[in-house]
Amino acid sequence: MPDNIIPAAEAKPLDFIRQIIAEDLASGKHQKIVTRFPPEPNGFLHIGHAKSICLNFGAALENNGCCHMRFDDTNPSKEESAYVESIKRDVQWLGFGWGDHLYYASDYFDQLYDFALQLINLGKAYVCDLSAEEIRSHRGTLTEPGIESPYRNRTREENLTLFQGMKNGDFAEGSRVLRARIDMGSPNLNMRDPVIYRILKVAHHRTGDKWCIYPMYDYTHCLSDAIEGITHSLCTLEFEDHRPLYDWCLDTLETPCHPRQIEFARLNLTYTVMSKRKILQMVQGGHVEGWDDPRMLTISGIRRRGYPPCAIRSFCADIGIGKKESWIDMSVLENAVRDELNNTAPRVMAVLKPLKVIIDNYPLAQEEELTAQNHPQKPEMGSRAISFSREIYIEREDFLEDPPKKFFRLGPGREVRLRYGYFIRCVSVDKDPATEEILAIHCTYDPQTRGGSAPDGRKVKGTIHWVSAPRAVSCQVRLYDRLFLTENPDADKGVDFKEHLNPESLTILDNCMLEPSLAEALPGDHFQFERNGYFCADLVTSRPGAPVFNRTVTLKDSWVNQDKS
Numbered sequence: 001m002p003d004n005i006i007p008a009a010e011a012k013p014l015d016f017i018r019q020i021i022a023e024d025l026a027s028g029k030h031q032k033i034v035t036r037f038p039p040e041p042n043g044f045l046h047i048g049h050a051k052s053i054c055l056n057f058g059a060a061l062e063n064n065g066c067c068h069m070r071f072d073d074t075n076p077s078k079e080e081s082a083y084v085e086s087i088k089r090d091v092q093w094l095g096f097g098w099g100d101h102l103y104y105a106s107d108y109f110d111q112l113y114d115f116a117l118q119l120i121n122l123g124k125a126y127v128c129d130l131s132a133e134e135i136r137s138h139r140g141t142l143t144e145p146g147i148e149s150p151y152r153n154r155t156r157e158e159n160l161t162l163f164q165g166m167k168n169g170d171f172a173e174g175s176r177v178l179r180a181r182i183d184m185g186s187p188n189l190n191m192r193d194p195v196i197y198r199i200l201k202v203a204h205h206r207t208g209d210k211w212c213i214y215p216m217y218d219y220t221h222c223l224s225d226a227i228e229g230i231t232h233s234l235c236t237l238e239f240e241d242h243r244p245l246y247d248w249c250l251d252t253l254e255t256p257c258h259p260r261q262i263e264f265a266r267l268n269l270t271y272t273v274m275s276k277r278k279i280l281q282m283v284q285g286g287h288v289e290g291w292d293d294p295r296m297l298t299i300s301g302i303r304r305r306g307y308p309p310c311a312i313r314s315f316c317a318d319i320g321i322g323k324k325e326s327w328i329d330m331s332v333l334e335n336a337v338r339d340e341l342n343n344t345a346p347r348v349m350a351v352l353k354p355l356k357v358i359i360d361n362y363p364l365a366q367e368e369e370l371t372a373q374n375h376p377q378k379p380e381m382g383s384r385a386i387s388f389s390r391e392i393y394i395e396r397e398d399f400l401e402d403p404p405k406k407f408f409r410l411g412p413g414r415e416v417r418l419r420y421g422y423f424i425r426c427v428s429v430d431k432d433p434a435t436e437e438i439l440a441i442h443c444t445y446d447p448q449t450r451g452g453s454a455p456d457g458r459k460v461k462g463t464i465h466w467v468s469a470p471r472a473v474s475c476q477v478r479l480y481d482r483l484f485l486t487e488n489p490d491a492d493k494g495v496d497f498k499e500h501l502n503p504e505s506l507t508i509l510d511n512c513m514l515e516p517s518l519a520e521a522l523p524g525d526h527f528q529f530e531r532n533g534y535f536c537a538d539l540v541t542s543r544p545g546a547p548v549f550n551r552t553v554t555l556k557d558s559w560v561n562q563d564k565s
């Protein structure tokens with residue numbers, strides 16, 4: 001077991017799945033529980049998958065069981081090994097491991113074929129020559145039974161010969177399928193002789209050209225579970241109607257065990273879209289920069305955005321596991337990220353939109369070191385020296401030429417505290433004569449206020465952050481915001497979800513000024529830029545010496561609630 005795993009909230013009452021598991025262990029039904037996470041390697045994982053990962057790996061860990069990593073790779077036309085690698089990396093990044101239990105449904109193709117022969121021998125499967133369209137139209141509706149295929153009563157011998165012919169490549173793609181022979185009158189459409197094998201003359205990422213017939217998902221999944229000795233097969237609610245087929249296959253065939261399928265509600269999150277198909281559209285349409293665009297809720301996107309894996313785990317633990325569809329507000333996820341970063345991210349100063357301040361009464365060539373805390377609530381995180389000099393940068397928005405009364409930052413004649421430094425008072429403003437643009441402001445400092453308080457007891461209402469101009473490191477900072485403007489971009493089926501994209505989801509700021517301690521930040525390092533939010537050095541473009549930062553999440557309290565002491 002990797003040692004970086006934190007078990008999900010132990011104090012919370014067990015969710016209904018964990019209760020079932022606890023009962024099955026207590027009753028002796030199972031000695032050891034075995035779950036599996038079964039992604040199809042046809043895209044990148046997203047935050048919804050994280051819920052399933054945390055449930056399957058988490059429940060196994062908590063009960064000293066094990067969770068198998070299984071790639072459900074039965075559709076060679078959509079699957080790629082690049083996805084396999086990214087999925088493995090994402091699961092590990094979330095803090096979970098599968099030990100020796102890495103499997104592929106394609107490992108079972110031989111066994112699945114033998115099971116299909118068994119079904120034929122039992123008279124429970126037949127080769128059907130109807131076209132896909134005919135099969136669909138014969139299937140009936142919720143109110144009308146289906147129509148039996150004219151091929152339904154083929155003899156066992158004929159079925160065996162034809163199925164072997166399918167396997168040998170004797171027939172064209174789409175010309176024949178193998179169907180389970182269940183009940184065309186069943187109220188459950190999934191039981192109306194579902195297709196279990198089809199011909200696909202496509203090479204597979206693992207089995208190459210060995211097969212030209214491939215098993216369907218429903219048939220493959222239950223049998224893979226049984227082959228691996230899975231005890232609890234956890235899936236999302238849309239599979240509830242498939243459970244009778246899951247059970248039918250396992251009841252009809254001689255399998256080593258009969259895992260129990262249990263459905264839970266999928267994660268739906270506001271202000272995002274989660275299906276792989278839609279995520280793919282965003283990537284291919286150039287609406288985002290790729291699968292790992294930090295605005296996307298793919299695991300690779302949130303990693304790059306700077307969401308820490310333990311924040312994702314605690315988010316999943318907090319939202320819990322239920323049986324009813326529900327929506328989680330994006331702010332719940334953002335708060336989990338904030339809570340974690342509030343605890344762990346060192347505080348630093350960075351000026352995003354710089355305005356130069358010249359401190360007229362500070363000696364020209366002088367420089368001095370001030371001490372800044374790395375985390376005001378955590379002295380154990382230490383402190384660092386920051387350089388103070390005659391020229392510094394402050395945020396442009398911390399100065400107003402004509403400030404309203406409640407504006408507690410700088411304005412002509414007004415005094416503020418520089419964080420960890422002195423009080424400064426604005427004495428004049430340099431402007432471009434043509435455009436009236438403010439080029440710099442002049443201040444004086446009070447040498448008596450070093451450390452942040454005045455010996456005469458004089459108070460200031462605002463504290464602002466700053467960076468020494470000669471020492472500052474210039475860099476690019478990317479401010480990310482929610483990708484969509486509406487809670488449910490999918491709600492209106494008549495409107496393409498991409499119509500709801502937030503045109504301001506990305507703001508790129510060049511020439512941000514960082515304190516020099518940030519120059520050597522390693523990709524993935526997290527910081528709180530005081531008063532500006534949580535940021536992390538970009539995993540793709542940032543390098544020590546040439547950092548690039550992504551805003552992970554804003555601070556809950558922006559400048560409105562700044563120190564007013």
Ligand code: ATP
Pocket residue numbers: 037038039040041047048049051052234235236265266267268274275276277
């Ligand atoms: P999508 O519908 O987003 O394309 P998928 O369901 O096709 O995803 P799979 O690779 O088949 O993706 O999913 C692997 C596992 O993750 C499945 O057990 C599936 O039920 C689960 N899963 C997928 N989306 C969610 C979600 N939003 N919440 C919880 N579990 C999910």
Ligand code: MG
Pocket residue numbers: 040
């Ligand atoms: Mg799927």
